[in-house]
Amino acid sequence: MSAESKGAPCWADGTFGDLEGAKRFYGELLGWTYGDSLPEYGNYTQAYADGKAVAALSPPPPGQEAPSAWCLYLATPDAAATAAQVREHGGKVLVEPMRIGDFGTMVLAADPGGVVFGVWQADAHKGFEAQAVPGAYTWAEVFTRDPAKADAFFPAVFGYGVKHVDDDAIDFSLYDLGADPLLGRMKMGDEFPSEVPAHLNVYFCVEDCDAVVEKATSLGGQLRYGPMTMPFGRFASLTDPQGAAFSVIDPTTTGGEMPKVIDVS
Template sequence: MAVRPEGTPCWADAVFPDLQAAKEFYGEVLGWTFGETAPEFGGYTQAYADGKAVAAVVPPMPGQEGHSQWCLYFASPDAAATAGRIREHGGEVLMEPMRVGDFGTMCLAREPSGAVFGVWQAGSHEGFEATAVPGAYCWAEVFTREPGKADAFFTGVFGYTSKRLEDDAIDFRIFNVGDETVLGRMTMTEDFPPEVPPYINVYFAVADCDEAVAAATGRGGELRFGPMDSPFGRFAALSDPQGANFSVIDLTTTRGEMPGTTDAS
């Protein structure tokens, strides 16, 4: 798979204090298998769907604290230049661009409204080997309480164009790289407890949403929303037993008409 255009989601990973429990949970819910753990890279362990690399799980580094959370990485041809734009647009670089062997260069950052994300400059590891198939990444949304800050940041750093979803019930925007829609942004309402920080919600495709939810809750996960039908697919929002939020979606089960969009002002 070719290197993705700048600003396109290209990888996802998460830190888990109990790596074996995470492997068992996602193996059951998403059907993942796992490669060998790489001690020279901090225990980094790739996850596979039908033999294709789709994500990774990793144990925490010494002193690394906080609950588990999925981190979405955006493609960049030059991680150092992207880090510079992150600062210029009010973001915070949490980890300076760091080369990871021959695999590529990574950077971690926080956008001005608080969501953490990664940047990946591909080397031999180009990112997702499959997307939008069962077990693989298919979509992501920035959940924020300060949409103006997030919108200005992501369009400024990655050059996205933005459109607003024509739905009075929610404040939702989509971001495009060229003609491809690559990211959503949802304004967090009072339905979200105040202790829940802004974050990027990652969606994984599944063959059957209800079966995935049953597998997740049966292994100690928490159902936070859904399952619900939509024009995009039947989906549900979950938390795994170690606190990482994610969503599952059956892209083949769609209901209703696609909402319209208008150009962002």
């Protein structure tokens, strides 16, 4: 999925009990088209925006029940070494390094606060063929009830610098590799019901946030937050008809002042 720097977001896929239903929903919402499902890889189905690979959908493994959810993968040159670092710094390896044909090697892991994420060592599959264009991945945030552990774990494993947003109203950090931020980290407050687990929230780029929200709800999705305009764009958080959380953002519609950040690396 990616030959990018270690820790760079490089791929996203979703697991859905109703694969065909998920394909219809995201196809209508984001304009995705799909490649052939691959039965030898659990009917893994790649999604395309304007002919570029941007994500994939699949059913859960046979005999397993799993809640519908999106997973973000972070790049690594050595999946086994990264799995060892996950354990060393208090995380859990949920799926040991697994070779996927000639595509690459994957790991599934969780941070000490329970945020599940993927790790990808690329071979033939280099990852996103497009980002930050309509229908493609553009951003993600670690939603956690234990921000101190997240702010220690992810930089220790992936080498991120950490900048904290100077705002008493939120507890929010930015992770980077020396340039632009790659991920955000948000503390989950009382507004999140106890049954909502810690998670990585994936954002997809859209041309008109409000129109996409209206479309999503007409297709059976639920609006969780927004639409709201901020300095980075107009965004909304949604849940699809199968319960998978995701967000959409129109980066061309902006407002407000850029936040002040403090380097706490």
